[in-house]
Amino acid sequence: MIDSPFVIPDQPSAAEAIAHLHDELFLFDDWMDRYQFIIERGQCLPPYPDALKTEDRLVPGCQSRVWLEPIRHERKLYFAGASDAAIVAGLVALLLEVYSGRTPDEIRATPASFLKEWGLIGALSGNRGNGVAAMAERIQRFAAAA
Template structure:
């Protein structure tokens, strides 16, 4: 998923602005579901055990492509809310350099109140997704002498 904002920080600010528009969490959950439906198509052949993200109650598959200058993440879930969480994470991190990914704390999660409104299993799944993104970025950084 290509970023629509010029930086991860701008993406997080845009997410906060969008969620601030909604008055209650039932509206925010519906928006999250709607965002999940906007994920680009995910090739069936990528839905393999090798690409499965463990630590999620739902089925989640994720693939990373690119190099230290730009890492693209592609992901999908069988859960509509989890797909929305994936959409937000990819909006912040996909298409960014490894250095920018590692320098970006996922502040949008607390900023929009997600941390307080996710079940423990979804929180664990989101943490696994973010850890995968961070670990991938770390592996793509040039080795420090």
């Protein structure tokens, strides 16, 4: 049984999670409302234990501090994540909603290009956009190693 702090997916596949998040995000017409939605997603992340906030779990390339921890359970990867910045915690939540609880094959077959297609990367500062890319790359590396 997977337990806190690992994210359990609400949607049965990464593709369905992407579609669901898209529909929710684009209920809002302006980016300020979308940012608020993203921040609220981050507030819903399971609590990340201080004991896991170690240097080896930090995602390099992020402007803020971001921690990611994978666990493998019954052929699927589950992720726990946190950030010290509200908007970044929301971005972590979006990525984990898509990738946590999926097989390594499904993760590798699901590029994070949806973030760029939605205009999310362009709406963020350059450093934050680079950080999101670094988080997605780290998740892909975990999947490749699994």
